[in-house]
Amino acid sequence: MRKRLFAGNWKMHLDHLGARALIREIRAALDGSARALAASREVIVAPPLALLYAAAQALAGSDILLGAQNMHYEDRGAYTGEVSPLMLKPFGVRYVILGHSERRKLFGESDEFINKKVEAALRHRLNPIVCVGESEQERHAGRTLEVILGQLEGALEGIESAQMAAITVAYEPVWAIGTGVNATPEQAQEVHGSIRYTLESRYGKDTAGATRILYGGSVSPGNIEALLAKPDIDGALVGGASLKADSFSKIVKARLD
Ligand code: PGA
Numbered sequence: 001m002r003k004r005l006f007a008g009n010w011k012m013h014l015d016h017l018g019a020r021a022l023i024r025e026i027r028a029a030l031d032g033s034a035r036a037l038a039a040s041r042e043v044i045v046a047p048p049l050a051l052l053y054a055a056a057q058a059l060a061g062s063d064i065l066l067g068a069q070n071m072h073y074e075d076r077g078a079y080t081g082e083v084s085p086l087m088l089k090p091f092g093v094r095y096v097i098l099g100h101s102e103r104r105k106l107f108g109e110s111d112e113f114i115n116k117k118v119e120a121a122l123r124h125r126l127n128p129i130v131c132v133g134e135s136e137q138e139r140h141a142g143r144t145l146e147v148i149l150g151q152l153e154g155a156l157e158g159i160e161s162a163q164m165a166a167i168t169v170a171y172e173p174v175w176a177i178g179t180g181v182n183a184t185p186e187q188a189q190e191v192h193g194s195i196r197y198t199l200e201s202r203y204g205k206d207t208a209g210a211t212r213i214l215y216g217g218s219v220s221p222g223n224i225e226a227l228l229a230k231p232d233i234d235g236a237l238v239g240g241a242s243l244k245a246d247s248f249s250k251i252v253k254a255r256l257d
Helices: 016-040 049-059 085-091 101-106 111-123 136-140 144-155 161-166 185-203 205-210 224-228 245-252
Strands: 004-009 041-046 065-068 093-098 127-132 168-171 212-216 235-238
Touching: 004 093, 004 212, 004 245, 016 041, 016 049, 016 245, 041 093, 049 065, 049 085, 085 093, 085 111, 093 111, 111 127, 111 144, 111 161, 127 144, 136 144, 144 185, 161 185, 161 205, 168 185, 185 205, 185 212, 185 224, 224 235, 235 245
Parallel strands: 004 041, 004 235, 041 065, 065 093, 093 127, 127 168, 168 212, 212 235
Antiparallel strands: none
């Protein structure tokens, strides 16, 4: 059984006081369900890099895991403005979001560049959450699966079956991010199913069956239940709704039996 995973991508929001306050509120909101949550799902918050220390302090003693939104693939060097995997580790960072569409679009990240980051994350025992997603134009042109599977192949180039245990895939249609228009559960399931099928042909049934595939793009307490009802949707990467303890905790607790 795949353990569900819910990750809050805070993007470039909050400051250290806001980060502490939000974590306090999320912890309070999840407190009553701590045991059931720990048994069936993982919860991650991914603050901006500069807030990792404040977040790590606020998370002390909780089951909520810390994630980063990005990193460079080199350990150190002349890369002004970048942060290396080695610098994330001391904060207790366990997951790192790689290849988010905002990084691809606004910062020109290519599949090849993302692939190097995936390899670096694995080398440092960080768990990559590899994001893939088509634009509105690509969907309208009927190119959704071609784009998604191309990004997936590119990001996972050279990655072996045994390494897949550490990797999570996130399907985030670009047109659904921050728009309030989520992919329908059927649209998401179609893509998730194709991702799993591709992983199966590449790595075999066991590995594909164990890999978590998250959906992201306007996830809210109102749509998470229907998304999670689909067989290949294993959790969510949540942007806007992760900035409020009330909505994030509702999402995290969805379909908790
Ligand atoms: P959203 O963002 O939930 O605000 O649409 C999701 C993401 O970009 O990860």
